[in-house]
Amino acid sequence: MDQRTFPSLTPTTSDGRRSRCSAAGLAPAALLIAAVFLLPLAGLWLPGGADFPIAESSPPIAWKALVASLAVAVAAAVAATAVGSLLAVALTLTEIPGRSLWAAVLLLPFLCPRAVWALGQLYCYGAGGLMERWCGGGWRALAGLSDNGHYLATLLVLAEIHAPLAMLLVSRGLARLQHAGFDSARLLLSPSALVRWTAAAVRPEMAAAFLLTFALSLGEFAVPDVLQCPLYSVEIFLRVVNYFDHAGAARAALPLLVLALLATGGMTVVERRRGYVSDVPSPARTPWRLGKKIWLVGGLLGLYLLATSLLPLAAMIYEVQSPACFWAAIGDAAEETRNTLEIALAAGLLACLAGIVMGLWSADRGGLAAGLLAMTPLGIPTLILGLAYLRFFNRSWPIDLAALGNTSAVVVLALAARGWPFVTRAVAAGCRRIAPSWREAGRLAGLNRMQRWRWIAGPLLVEQVAAGAVLAFVLAVGDVEISQMLCAPGSGTLAVRLITFLHFGPNHVTASLALLELIITALPVFLYFLLTNRWLQVV
Amino acid sequence: MNQGSRTRLVFLAWALAAAGLIGGCRPVDGPEVVVYVAVDRGSAEPILRRFEAESGIRVRPVYDAEAAKTTGLVTRLLSESDRPRCDVFWNNELVQTLLLADRDLLAPYEPAAAAALPASWRDAAGRWTPVGTRARVIVYNTKYVSPEQLPRSLFDLTKLQWRGKVAMANPQFGTTRTHVAALFASLGPERAQRLLSDLLANEIRIVDGNALVKNLVARAHPDASPIYLGLTDTDDVLAGKAAGEPVGLIYPDQDAGALGTLVIPCSVGMIRGAPHPEAARRLIDYLTGPEVESRLAAEWPGFFPLRPDAAQQPDGAKSPRAMQVNWPEVLKQLQPSSQWTKEHFHP
Structure with a gap:
């Protein structure tokens, strides 16, 4: 975060009116978008479709796996919120140099494809991995303690992946502290009292971070699949692919879907009416100078980065073996790479268009219903979204849509449905950051609604829209679940190729594909950073 | 970044995305064949690519992930039986192919190359052909x-x-x-x-x-x-x-x-009602020929060709003494x- 992002204005004017983006008239379009993207969810419960279960083999609902998933998701959310809060404090309140770069790098675990991230951790900390090669038997014995079901490993990787989201959310709360007397508190309170005061001030953001990371961890499939952890999402997936029991999988998915939606719904309620700071720099702000302690903060951040990102990346590069192996592997994957880019760009575009409309509408309406409609789809697990689209489009009534199955149209639509809520959130947050006084000034200057949009709101939202588009693109690139279920024959993506080779080996091919996916997702993130000198405000 | 550069970048991004949208949703032109492949991707992919290059027929494969195994592809074929999308099923074992044949989902087609196979490895109705073991x-x-x-x-x-x-x-x-x-x-x-x-x-x-x-x-x-x-x-x-x-x-x-x-043979069969039957026959001819068995033996360790005219394992390894198996009985016991x-x- 650079100097420009520090606050001086709150989203409400002195007479208490909320910031609005003059998006009246968008309601029909917003409702249409929500209907188009969410209607296929009805496919989960519609009768008919391609139900051809091997009924005698399809197992009953695995309650043990559901309980394990809940426990792992809660623990991962607690860990992610704690780590994310610490990272937010380090990057938002202190004067650590290069904060935007730190933030861009720290965001990578969330933006990188889940399967790739989990694979990197496996290459580094798993059996036969980098750490075992360095530390030998000691590491093997330590790893053996958490071997049973790999629950601990899954929990830690999920926490790593979602900690950046918590960091972003808590940062937003911390940025508000400037207006809540943080400087006075810093001078007057003891360190422990200051910690309690700060935690209380950002409690809503911490609660939101917990609920969001819980929802996303609960529905996660790629990480437990790569780490061979028998969580509930894996059970649902196996029901789909091994037994082709779509109806049974839809029934089994219901508890997961309800819990995830409750969590993101709760997050919307918690966040409602929270203040967003504007982009105007605060002349009164006095930075928290840590003196020599800044080295300690920098050292800890570096250690965190080393353990979570750099070592796994090094392990992945080591597994590639040689540049020749890398080029050969990505040469073989040229068609999938092209498919992936086409599908991800298309899905990003659709998600972006839908997210802009929904974001403007929800920020303009400001009501709970609009917020819930715009934000709760964040919690829909990708696996369940893919399953719903599969069931909805793979049926012959009321019209036969089977021809769509030979194109990438359905997979593009489903991936856009995955990315759309994130763009919505970024745009809505951008709208709420625009100081109402600016629009009032425009109105007083005689600008009409379109001119105010053209000259005030539009330019201020470009970065949020770009952030949302980047996120929708990288989510589509890394998606495993939707692509595996919906891709047309011969139109597979890189992520599906990676998952196939993950089990068949050889390792250098898998590692090369993972590295290629990492590069494809990291490039737009760093491009965004270079062009804007800001971190991606994706939530 | 100034306003002009930003606008140009935004236009570039939108143009790329629109190109992706058009490219991603375009239908496929020209002759094609859809094949569901349970054989390891690393071994099957080069063979299918070579067929594509030699025949000019676009191959649209669906591979199974190890997590889904052959069962995933077979259940998919079962589910599509009313409106088949697949032309050829290339299985890494035999029993699930027998299951498809038993449910009348395989069309009879015996490639010319099958004549060179031992009689004990041929289906009387010609619904499947083994490809090595x-x-x-x-x-x-x-x-x-x-x-x-x-x-x-x-x-x-x-x-x-x-x-x-x-x-x-x-x-x-x-x-x-x-x-x-x-x-x-x-x-x-x-x-x-x-x-x-x-x-x-x-x-x-x-x-x-x-x-x-x-x-x-x-x-x-x-x-x-x-x-x-x-x-x-x-x-x-x-x-x-x-x-x-x-x-x-x-x-x-x-x-x-x-x-x-x-000892388990790989197998290949044509799906009844295949959307591209002619291309399917050409692919089956190719997959059951000596060239593919020789290539699989050379590249796929542990693969033993069934055809006497195919090249054997490069290290001279011989197939072990096989368990006497009555395959219809195996299907019954499945x-x-x-x-x-x-x-x-x-x-």
Whole structure:
């Protein structure tokens, strides 16, 4: 975060009116978008479709796996919120140099494809991995303690992946502290009292971070699949692919879907009416100078980065073996790479268009219903979204849509449905950051609604829209679940190729594909950073 | 960045995305064939690409992930039986192909190349054609299992010395499912169930796939993961050996009078009502020809060609003495054996 992002204005004017983006008239379009993207969810419960279960083999609902998933998701959310809060404090309140770069790098675990991230951790900390090669038997014995079901490993990787989201959310709360007397508190309170005061001030953001990371961890499939952890999402997936029991999988998915939606719904309620700071720099702000302690903060951040990102990346590069192996592997994957880019760009575009409309509408309406409609789809697990689209489009009534199955149209639509809520959130947050006084000034200057949009709101939202588009693109690139279920024959993506080779080996091919996916997702993130000198405000 | 550059970048991004949207949703032109492939992707992909280059027919493959195994593709074929999308099914084993044939989902087509195959490996109705064989073997860790300790039979895995030290894939799926059904057919259900119960009592570890069995054995360590033996397929072990992993294989039950090793043929068949029948026939002709078997033998360790005119394994390795298997009986035992393993095995 650079100097420009520090606050001086709150989203409400002195007479208490909320910031609005003059998006009246968008309601029909917003409702249409929500209907188009969410209607296929009805496919989960519609009768008919391609139900051809091997009924005698399809197992009953695995309650043990559901309980394990809940426990792992809660623990991962607690860990992610704690780590994310610490990272937010380090990057938002202190004067650590290069904060935007730190933030861009720290965001990578969330933006990188889940399967790739989990694979990197496996290459580094798993059996036969980098750490075992360095530390030998000691590491093997330590790893053996958490071997049973790999629950601990899954929990830690999920926490790593979602900690950046918590960091972003808590940062937003911390940025508000400037207006809540943080400087006075810093001078007057003891360190422990200051910690309690700060935690209380950002409690809503911490609660939101917990609920969001819980929802996303609960529905996660790629990480437990790569780490061979028998969580509930894996059970649902196996029901789909091994037994082709779509109806049974839809029934089994219901508890997961309800819990995830409750969590993101709760997050919307918690966040409602929270203040967003504007982009105007605060002349009164006095930075928290840590003196020599800044080295300690920098050292800890570096250690965190080393353990979570750099070592796994090094392990992945080591597994590639040689540049020749890398080029050969990505040469073989040229068609999938092209498919992936086409599908991800298309899905990003659709998600972006839908997210802009929904974001403007929800920020303009400001009501709970609009917020819930715009934000709760964040919690829909990708696996369940893919399953719903599969069931909805793979049926012959009321019209036969089977021809769509030979194109990438359905997979593009489903991936856009995955990315759309994130763009919505970024745009809505951008709208709420625009100081109402600016629009009032425009109105007083005689600008009409379109001119105010053209000259005030539009330019201020470009970065949020770009952030949302980047996120929708990288989510589509890394998606495993939707692509595996919906891709047309011969139109597979890189992520599906990676998952196939993950089990068949050889390792250098898998590692090369993972590295290629990492590069494809990291490039737009760093491009965004270079062009804007800001971190991606994706939530 | 100034406003002009920003606007140009935004336009560039939108243009790229629109190109993606158009490209991503375009229909396919020209002749094509859809093939569902259960054979390892690394081996099958170059062969299909070569066919594509030679024939000018675009191949649209769907591969199975190890997690889904052959069962996923077979259930998909079953579900599409009313409106088939697939033309050719290239399976890495035989029983699930027999299951499709049994449900009348395979169209009769005997390629010319099938004439060179032994009569015992041909379907009378010509609904499928075998393409080489693999075997079910015992994999062991060469660092921790000495030659004199090596088991010689599947029954040796039930001995106390191997308690908690053996792994196998989930017997609900893949070649492990076929193996269990073959044991039910060859030994009789009671004896097969006793063998499997003894393995369970000996704390056999159940994992997600055959490749993982080999990986566990290769990475075995007394302190962390003492899995020294496993049941898997030949190709997994030989691929591990080629990659320098400390693994070796044993063909079980090779002694005189013993059961023999289960040898499983890969198989290829045309789907009834295939949308592209002519292209499907050309692909089947190609896959069952000597060139493909020779190529698979050269590139796929543990693959033994069935055709006498195909090149054999480069190291001269010979196929083991095979378990005498009545494949229709194996198909009959598939469901009862799966039901039994579902009730007793908990991965």
